[in-house]
Amino acid sequence: MDEIILNSHLHTLNSDGTGSHKDIALAAMRAGLDAVVITDHNVLVNGPAGYYKEGDRRVLLIVGEEIHDQARVPQKDHLLVFGAGREMATYAYDPQILIDAVNRAGGLAFIAHPVNPAVPSQNQTDISWVDWNVQGFTGIELWDFFSDFREQIKSLLYGVYYAYFPNRIVRGPLPAALRRWDELLSAGKKVVAIGGSDAHAYKLHLGPLKRTVFPYEFHFHAINNHILLPRPLGSDAISDTSLVLEALRQGHCFIGYDLPAPTRGFSFTAHGLQKVALMGDELDRKGGVTFKIRLPRRTDCTLFKDGKPLRTWHNRDLCTHNTTEPGIYRLEVYIQYLGKRRGWIYSNPVYVE
Numbered sequence: 001m002d003e004i005i006l007n008s009h010l011h012t013l014n015s016d017g018t019g020s021h022k023d024i025a026l027a028a029m030r031a032g033l034d035a036v037v038i039t040d041h042n043v044l045v046n047g048p049a050g051y052y053k054e055g056d057r058r059v060l061l062i063v064g065e066e067i068h069d070q071a072r073v074p075q076k077d078h079l080l081v082f083g084a085g086r087e088m089a090t091y092a093y094d095p096q097i098l099i100d101a102v103n104r105a106g107g108l109a110f111i112a113h114p115v116n117p118a119v120p121s122q123n124q125t126d127i128s129w130v131d132w133n134v135q136g137f138t139g140i141e142l143w144d145f146f147s148d149f150r151e152q153i154k155s156l157l158y159g160v161y162y163a164y165f166p167n168r169i170v171r172g173p174l175p176a177a178l179r180r181w182d183e184l185l186s187a188g189k190k191v192v193a194i195g196g197s198d199a200h201a202y203k204l205h206l207g208p209l210k211r212t213v214f215p216y217e218f219h220f221h222a223i224n225n226h227i228l229l230p231r232p233l234g235s236d237a238i239s240d241t242s243l244v245l246e247a248l249r250q251g252h253c254f255i256g257y258d259l260p261a262p263t264r265g266f267s268f269t270a271h272g273l274q275k276v277a278l279m280g281d282e283l284d285r286k287g288g289v290t291f292k293i294r295l296p297r298r299t300d301c302t303l304f305k306d307g308k309p310l311r312t313w314h315n316r317d318l319c320t321h322n323t324t325e326p327g328i329y330r331l332e333v334y335i336q337y338l339g340k341r342r343g344w345i346y347s348n349p350v351y352v353e
């Protein structure tokens with residue numbers, strides 16, 4: 001499999017971001033990304049999609065959108081839509097109708113920032129997802145930068161501090177988001193987890209202080225999606241976009257926080273009698289299953305079964321586990337960084353049946 005790195009959930013000048021599509025593509029190339037997904041609010045800006053090149057670098061820019069009902073009081077339920085090929089914001093008035101329309105159009109629907117705490121000091125309200133009876137969505141944005149940030153700004157002073165030291169913010173997906181994901185999985189749903197930046201590159205003006213808060217390039221070194229493709233990216237942007245989105249739909253991916261150390265090379269496979277399953281795949285337990293885990297460096301990781309920790313390894317880079325039990329198996333990997341234990345890698349599950 002060919003591993004590519006994709007950063008998701010970026011806003012441009014077409015909604016409330018401060019950069020253009022080209023600015024984002026250039027920043028992504030400099031950061032060494034393979035692909036980005038732009039998701040402006042309630043508008044599909046298709047024109048700028050495609051490959052961008054500079055010297056021997058290039059990046060695939062995919063255009064999706066982030067849709068919500070602007071008339072809803074209070075504001076909730078943001079949905080990330082990729083690959084629908086046409087404007088979907090017209091269905092924003094009802095989350096289920098919207099998800100159904102995305103599915104009919106062959107697109108992917110991810111629940112954005114499922115748990116998004118309010119920030120009273122900044123007059124920001126909670127914009128979590130609340131309509132959890134919806135069916136048919138592809139997955140959830142399990143780990144998004146801003147929800148992690150919002151939970152930590154207790155006053156304006158914290159906000160300013162973190163604007164200067166953004167690498168101190170990221171800790172991991174919010175526990176409530178992880179609980180929600182495990183509940184959905186335990187209810188028999190296949191739910192793909194992705195990471196998101198929700199990048200805006202806000203301009204901060206506070207007296208003499210002027211600063212771009214969390215520039216795009218910062219995000220591109222932080223919470224990324226590492227996607228496993230059956231072939232390397234080629235030269236045709238349309239077929240490569242389909243390839244990337246199809247791998248995301250299958251859950252052939254993991255979330256990596258690449259700032260403490262690159263997560264490239266992480267691998268979590270399940271070996272059965274008939275086949276080798278990737279993250280996102282199903283596997284028959286007959287004859288037994290062996291999980292093989294490879295970490296890009298020695299650290300701690302925990303194998304979860306049906307939402308509960310099953311086994312933890314300390315200071316290891318190769319781990320194996322045998323089972324004959326059906327269940328939903330996923331992996332969390334932690335790393336020590338700037339004086340704290342932080343989430344480093346969150347795998348998608350292997351479904352053993």
Ligand SMILES: [Zn+2]
Nearest residue numbers: 066078112113
């Ligand atoms: Zn949003």
Ligand SMILES: [Zn+2]
Nearest residue numbers: 009011066198
């Ligand atoms: Zn957003």
